[in-house]
Amino acid sequence: MFVARRSLRWLAVALTAFGLWQAGQGLYIPAKAWLAQQLMQNSWERTVGGADKAVPWPWADTWPVALLRADDDVELIVLAGASGRNLAFGPAHMSASALPGRTGNSVIAGHRDTHFEFLESLVIGDELEIEIPEGDRVSYRVTNIDIVDSRTSSIALDTEATTLSLVTCYPFDAIDAGSPLRYVVTAHGQ
Numbered sequence: 001m002f003v004a005r006r007s008l009r010w011l012a013v014a015l016t017a018f019g020l021w022q023a024g025q026g027l028y029i030p031a032k033a034w035l036a037q038q039l040m041q042n043s044w045e046r047t048v049g050g051a052d053k054a055v056p057w058p059w060a061d062t063w064p065v066a067l068l069r070a071d072d073d074v075e076l077i078v079l080a081g082a083s084g085r086n087l088a089f090g091p092a093h094m095s096a097s098a099l100p101g102r103t104g105n106s107v108i109a110g111h112r113d114t115h116f117e118f119l120e121s122l123v124i125g126d127e128l129e130i131e132i133p134e135g136d137r138v139s140y141r142v143t144n145i146d147i148v149d150s151r152t153s154s155i156a157l158d159t160e161a162t163t164l165s166l167v168t169c170y171p172f173d174a175i176d177a178g179s180p181l182r183y184v185v186t187a188h189g190q
Contacts, residue, residue: 033114036089040064040077047133053080062086065093066100067131068108074118078130082109091115097157097165101132105163107155112183116168119185128164128187140164140187150180162189 039056044064046054053063066078068091078100082092091110098104110116128140140162147170155165163186170183 033089037077040079040090044077048135056089062089062092064133066108066133068100069129069131070118070122070126076110076115078108082107087111091166097155098163099132100164101130101136101138101162103160103162105155105157105159105165106130107157107165107167109167112168112170112172112174116166117172119166119168119183120172122185128166130164138162139190141190142185142187144184144186146184146186148182148184150182153182155184163187164189 036056043054043056044067047064055061055063062079062081062083064077065080068074068076068078076091079086079090079092080095082094086092087109088111091108093100094107094109097107100106100108110119112119122142122145124142124145126142128142130138130140132138155167166185166187168183169177169179170181171179172183
C-alpha cells in the first residue's frame with residue numbers, strides 16, 4: 001500500500017510537471033509574437049523618426065520598411081527581406097521588388113494563418129494603404145485576386161504603375177504546409 005501511494009505521488013508530480021510544460025509551450029508562441037510586435041513598433045517609430053535600418057532587436061537582420069493598413073483593424077509593420085525567419089515575425093518585403101509605396105510592383109509576403117489571414121476576406125475594390133518611413137501614405141485599390149502555382153507562375157516586377165502584390169500560401173485552411181499554391185492580391189495605387 002505504501003508503494004502504491006508513493007507511485008501515485010510520483011505520477012501526480014510527473015503529470016503536473018508535464019501539464020506545466022505544455023502550458024508553457026502553449027504560451028511561448030503568443031508571448032513571443034506579442035513581444036516581437038512591441039519591439040517592431042518601437043523600431044518603426046525610430047525609423048519614422050529618421051533612424052536608418054532601425055533593427056527591432058540587437059541580433060535582427062531586418063528592419064521596418066513600411067506600415068500596411070487594411071480595413072479598420074489591420075495594421076502591420078512590413079519587414080525588409082522575405083526570409084522564413086522574418087516571416088515568422090510579420091509580413092516581409094521581397095527585396096527584388098520595388099520598395100513599398102514606390103513606382104513598380106512591391107511584393108510583400110506573409111503567412112496565411114497569422115499576419116495575412118485577412119487576405120481571405122478582401123474583395124476587388126477594397127482599399128489598402130502603405131505608409132513609408134518618410135511619412136507619405138499611398139492608397140491602393142484591390143484590382144485582382146488570383147490563385148497561382150508557384151512552380152509555373154511568377155509575379156511581374158517591372159511595372160510603370162505603383163502596384164502592390166500581397167502573397168501568401170493557399171489554401172487558407174490547409175493542415176500541412178508546403179503547398180505550391182499561392183494566393184495573390186494585386187492592388188494599384190490611386
